[in-house]
Amino acid sequence: MARKDRVAEKGGVRRIEILLEGRWFNQTPNTYDFIQDWVMSPAKPYPGVTTGTGQNSTLYAIAKVFKNDLGVDAVCIDDESVYNDSSIVGLGRLLGGMGLHMTLCPYTKADYWKAIMTSSNPGLIDAVYLQCYDGGSRNAPGQWVGKLPGNIPIDPIFSCRGAFGTCGSSHGSQTPAEIQTRLAAFKKDYPAMSGAALWQVADIKDYIRMGCAVKDPSSGSVTTEAGYLSQLKNSLEIK
Structure with a gap:
């Protein structure tokens, strides 16, 4: 299902979002752990990974695939474990620089999501999907x-x-x-x-x-x- 203003009247798709899901209870580190490390610790070596958010970074390359190969318009943040707002703001700046939007999918910790919204560039975040x-x-x-x-x-x-x-x-x-x-x-x-x-x-x-x-x-x-x-x-x- 999608917002009415993002779906054509006759069912045509106007917008594609890809949701990044993070770890739940007792799961090994994954999506948002990696985002935090890659954005916040650019000097820390990761085999096969170029850290940071520059155009030569691994995160930029992933976002480029989202946009160019999958036709994604926005990336949805469903962080339920790490809650590091600075790294998500950094990711958002990368996405915004590529012309992509970012949406949020919270269920708790309103202050965390508020911090992301407050520090992000205007227009980047255009929807909140409340669980x-x-x-x-x-x-x-x-x-x-x-x-x-x-x-x-x-x-x-x-x-x-x-x-x-x-x-x-x-x-x-x-x-x-x-x-x-x-x-x-x-x-x-x-x-x-x-x-x-x-x-x-x-x-x-x-x-x-x-x-x-x-x-x-x-x-x-x-x-x-x-x-x-x-x-x-x-x-x-x-x-």
Whole structure:
């Protein structure tokens, strides 16, 4: 799902974003650990890696692939472990210099995301996707408006039934009807809200594959991916 102003009326794609996912609990260092080290410690040697954010750096080469080979318009930051704002600001300057945007995908630590937004160049960050499931189950866009600077849109992201390998409600996953009800409450509290999203498409497939409509009728009634996707799409419409 995507913001209405970023999708053509007849379904054509106007914008492509690539999300950088970091480590979760008990996982080995990865994405944001590397970004921190490569941006903040340019003198530290890494085999096969050119540190820093210059045009000869490894990060620049990766971003160039995103833009030129994949047609990416923006890079989405989903840091849930490292929380080093200086390195993300440095990455953002690299991306902005290439004509790319950056979006944020928080679920907690509002001060961290505020620091990134405050120190980034105007226009670089043009959307915030607020996780409203799992660790962010109690989040609401209206609660974050006063915590973050500027007038950048805050879009809620939901998780549907079928997520985390179960038909039941797990980690804050919800039915289409529950999503619609919650979205209506968000809109009442935050009238400027203009978009909403769903994480992730694989859960839609799993919902059907597991036969959730039969196993757990409270989760819904559809038995096809197209039907479930249609219900979810309707539930995300901003009224």
